[in-house]
Amino acid sequence: xxxxxxxxxxLPEERELVTRTMRGDEQAFGALYARHAATAYVAxxxxxxxxxxxxxxxxxxxxxxxxxxxxxxxxxAPLGAWLRRVAVRLALMRMRTVRRRRETDAGSVAxxxxxxxxxxxxxxxxxALARLSEEHRTVFLLKxxxxxxxxxxxxxxxxxxxxxxxxxxxxxxxxxxLLGGSR
Amino acid sequence: xxxxxxxxxxxxETLSRLADLSEIDRMRSRAGRHVARCGRCRGEIAAIEALxxxxxxxxxxxxxxxxxxxxxxxxxxxxxxxxSHAGAGVLVDGGADTRPVxxxxxxxxxxxxxxxxxxxxxxxxxxxxxRHVLAAAAPGRATMFPLYPRPGAPVGIRFVPAPDWAGGDTxxxxxxIDRRFQPNGPRRRxxxxxxxxxxxEHDGAYRGRLVLPADALSGALTVMNAPAPGPxxxxxxxxxxxxxxxxxxxxxxxxxxxxxxxxxxxxxxxSLSDAFARWAPGHPMRWLVDVSRARRGPFDWLQxxxxxxxRFARITTQLNARTDVRAGELAGMxxxxxxxxxxxxxxxxxxxxxxxxxxxxxxxxxRAQQIHEMELRGAPEDSIAPLIPSLDTLFVQSHGxxxxxxxxxxxxxxxxxxxMQRRWSLRAARAGTFFPSxxxxxxxxxxxxxxxxxxxxxxxxxxxxxxxxxxxxxxxYMQDPRVERALAYSYLASIALAxxxxxxxxxxxxxxxxxxxxxxxxxxxxxxxxxxGDTAAALPYLAAFGxxxxxxxxxxxxxxxxxxxDPGRWQHAVDSVDAVRQLCRRRGR
Numbered sequence: 109x110x111x112x113x114x115x116x117x118x119l120p121e122e123r124e125l126v127t128r129t130m131r132g133d134e135q136a137f138g139a140l141y142a143r144h145a146a147t148a149y150v151a152x153x154x155x156x157x158x159x160x161x162x163x164x165x166x167x168x169x170x171x172x173x174x175x176x177x178x179x180x181x182x183x184x185a186p187l188g189a190w191l192r193r194v195a196v197r198l199a200l201m202r203m204r205t206v207r208r209r210r211e212t213d214a215g216s217v218a219x220x221x222x223x224x225x226x227x228x229x230x231x232x233x234x235x236a237l238a239r240l241s242e243e244h245r246t247v248f249l250l251k252x253x254x255x256x257x258x259x260x261x262x263x264x265x266x267x268x269x270x271x272x273x274x275x276x277x278x279x280x281x282x283x284x285x286l287l288g289g290s291r
Numbered sequence: 292x293x294x295x296x297x298x299x300x301x302x303x304e305t306l307s308r309l310a311d312l313s314e315i316d317r318m319r320s321r322a323g324r325h326v327a328r329c330g331r332c333r334g335e336i337a338a339i340e341a342l343x344x345x346x347x348x349x350x351x352x353x354x355x356x357x358x359x360x361x362x363x364x365x366x367x368x369x370x371x372x373x374x375s376h377a378g379a380g381v382l383v384d385g386g387a388d389t390r391p392v393x394x395x396x397x398x399x400x401x402x403x404x405x406x407x408x409x410x411x412x413x414x415x416x417x418x419x420x421x422r423h424v425l426a427a428a429a430p431g432r433a434t435m436f437p438l439y440p441r442p443g444a445p446v447g448i449r450f451v452p453a454p455d456w457a458g459g460d461t462x463x464x465x466x467x468i469d470r471r472f473q474p475n476g477p478r479r480r481x482x483x484x485x486x487x488x489x490x491x492e493h494d495g496a497y498r499g500r501l502v503l504p505a506d507a508l509s510g511a512l513t514v515m516n517a518p519a520p521g522p523x524x525x526x527x528x529x530x531x532x533x534x535x536x537x538x539x540x541x542x543x544x545x546x547x548x549x550x551x552x553x554x555x556x557x558x559x560x561x562s563l564s565d566a567f568a569r570w571a572p573g574h575p576m577r578w579l580v581d582v583s584r585a586r587r588g589p590f591d592w593l594q595x596x597x598x599x600x601x602r603f604a605r606i607t608t609q610l611n612a613r614t615d616v617r618a619g620e621l622a623g624m625x626x627x628x629x630x631x632x633x634x635x636x637x638x639x640x641x642x643x644x645x646x647x648x649x650x651x652x653x654x655x656x657x658r659a660q661q662i663h664e665m666e667l668r669g670a671p672e673d674s675i676a677p678l679i680p681s682l683d684t685l686f687v688q689s690h691g692x693x694x695x696x697x698x699x700x701x702x703x704x705x706x707x708x709x710x711m712q713r714r715w716s717l718r719a720a721r722a723g724t725f726f727p728s729x730x731x732x733x734x735x736x737x738x739x740x741x742x743x744x745x746x747x748x749x750x751x752x753x754x755x756x757x758x759x760x761x762x763x764x765x766x767x768y769m770q771d772p773r774v775e776r777a778l779a780y781s782y783l784a785s786i787a788l789a790x791x792x793x794x795x796x797x798x799x800x801x802x803x804x805x806x807x808x809x810x811x812x813x814x815x816x817x818x819x820x821x822x823x824g825d826t827a828a829a830l831p832y833l834a835a836f837g838x839x840x841x842x843x844x845x846x847x848x849x850x851x852x853x854x855x856x857d858p859g860r861w862q863h864a865v866d867s868v869d870a871v872r873q874l875c876r877r878r879g880r
Binding site: 167239251258271275278280 | 303304307308311338339342343345346347349351352353354355358359361362363365366525526629630632667697701
């Protein structure tokens with residue numbers, strides 16, 4: 109079974125889960141959480157740079173889920189992608205209220221140290237990302253990791269498309285300088 | 292771009308735009324066709340693409356197991372959840388794919404419509420939505436009394452947990468208090484850590500107290516469920532500390548500006564923005580700081596449409612009419628200008644700050660940012676060069692207070708003469724600001740005896756501090772005591788290497804290891820082992836270089852090892868690096 113076939117087979121079941129969750133079915137809610145919470149968490153964590161904040165975003169997202177699902181249109185996007193985008197929006201809302209932190213939270217430090225592979229290399233990339241200004245880092249992550257187009261980023265952040273392009277350019281330049289790769 | 296000659300390379304900005312296009316779309320532009328036949332530009336685009344690849348390749352954070360249980364518990368305690376659709380509407384991505392780009396005039400019209408909609412919305416459902424969000428986000432509420440204490444006075448802290456709270460009888464307060472700057476003090480910000488216990492009382496609330504230093508200005512306190520950072524620690528509440536210099540009725544402007552300078556108020560129950568709005572409404576920093584938790588929700592959406600440019604113009608007019616503008620106000624304007632992507636306006640405010648407040652801590656940081664922005668925009672060298680000496684002057688005038696030492700040293704390293712580079716390396720070393728992943732930076736430091744002594748003194752200070760405080764007064768993001776101690780050992784090892792005490796260097800790097808393949812100072816260990824002639828033992832540690840191995844060229848190794856450098860052994864070691872790195876990664880998994 110290909111990935112597409114698998115998605116198509118899962119689609120009716122997922123629609124059923126959505127309907128049941130909106131009616132307050134705990135099992136269906138649990139199933140949606142098990143399927144999609146991790147991707148929402150990853151998106152929020154990358155943008156916010158903090159495990160605690162990402163947990164808050166996921167909690168906010170899923171606690172409000174029965175209500176927010178009424179705005180979900182299955183013909184436009186798979187549920188997972190839609191939830192991830194909502195998580196991104198929540199993370200951006202949170203970011204507007206929380207200035208960039210200068211410390212890594214204890215949880216992510218522990219996670220970093222627990223990893224065995226190429227930790228120093230990752231430290232270098234992660235710390236370079238963390239050194240970017242919030243404006244530049246957000247655009248970089250939205251474009252390069254979340255895959256948004258500039259017009260979408262512009263709408264999300266209430267900036268112009270040209271501004272989004274300039275911020276991405278500056279983010280890339282700063283990252284290359286920080287990683288020692290500028291010419 | 293339309294004027295681009297086929298013989299000219301496109302600008303970096305154009306290459307950045309081309310990197311976002313498909314190969315086919317690239318060929319539609321003249322610049323894209325240039326790239327197709329230009330090796331240098333293809334290389335630049337590949338480097339840009341590699342950045343995205345590198346970030347996408349980072350391991351994904353793992354969703355904590357306990358979160359699902361917490362949400363389920365919350366749903367049970369709240370009963371069947373049916374949040375307001377209006378509140379949900381703020382979150383829902385209803386039309387991302389078709390949403391038109393908002394231009395200026397559209398934005399204004401939308402703002403009016405949005406404001407009206409939000410006011411109606413908020414009146415109808417805002418309180419319910421806000422209660423819901425707050426209930427979901429906070430396990431309790433902390434308060435401090437008095438709200439704006441006098442320096443040196445005792446402060447009471449109370450934490451009232453949520454009804455479903457199941458914590459123990461003790462909670463911990465951990466925080467930092469920013470003191471008024473002391474020119475001869477050991478730290479530029481003079482911040483000191485504070486801790487206190489909160490004990491549960493008969494009414495279920497937790498209470499505790501602490502005494503502020505006599506010269507306290509601002510600070511941040513965190514209520515935690517554990518005494519020290521760790522994987523299970525949870526931040527229960529944050530408090531912003533703003534002291535008063537007259538009575539307990541209002542915070543001083545010095546305290547509010549100090550809180551901004553030191554990044555306090557993050558996630559705090561009280562809002563720094565509210566304090567500015569109430570006590571200093573015309574201050575530009577009002578618009579730079581966070582809003583409170585209580586104002587999240589639909590009201591935050593309203594802020595989404597606020598008119599930054601118009602606000603900036605209004606404050607500009609007000610400040611230009613005054614002759615006694617505070618350094619904090621000028622710094623606020625420069626920072627606001629950067630937020631609005633107006634570097635020329637930011638430079639003008641920075642110039643005024645340099646003229647009127649050369650000794651203020653904001654000044655040197657904003658001068659460095661001005662230079663950095665000019666570098667990013669590719670400004671001509673002759674417009675940047677005259678600004679470089681001012682970094683020295685401002686450092687002296689501000690009594691050595693530098694917020695972002697990393698940025699200043701990077702600028703000096705690229706643009707200063709050798710004497711200036713040495714001065715700033717020494718200053719960075721004495722401030723405890725080191726750059727562990729940058730061998731180039733360490734080469735500068737470790738060639739110099741004064742530098743070695745300064746670094747050694749600071750590293751020993753870190754190791755002597757058993758409290759695990761964040762002593763590295765740098766822009767490093769690591770505040771884990773294990774990391775700090777490992778870094779300290781790695782610097783001591785590097786000093787031993789520079790002094791040709793190779794066996795000592797090897798033994799010090801033993802203490803800088805955090806796990807099998809994650810360790811500080813392993814480049815130093817490899818070099819020391821190579822210097823001792825033990826190539827086989829050196830090989831596994833070369834794997835720790837990661838991408839930074841490119842910095843360890845034969846020239847840099849020769850510089851560090853002097854007469855001990857053996858080109859044959861070196862080449863053999865380098866040839867083995869990739870294989871060992873792969874082995875280390877596989878073993879790690």
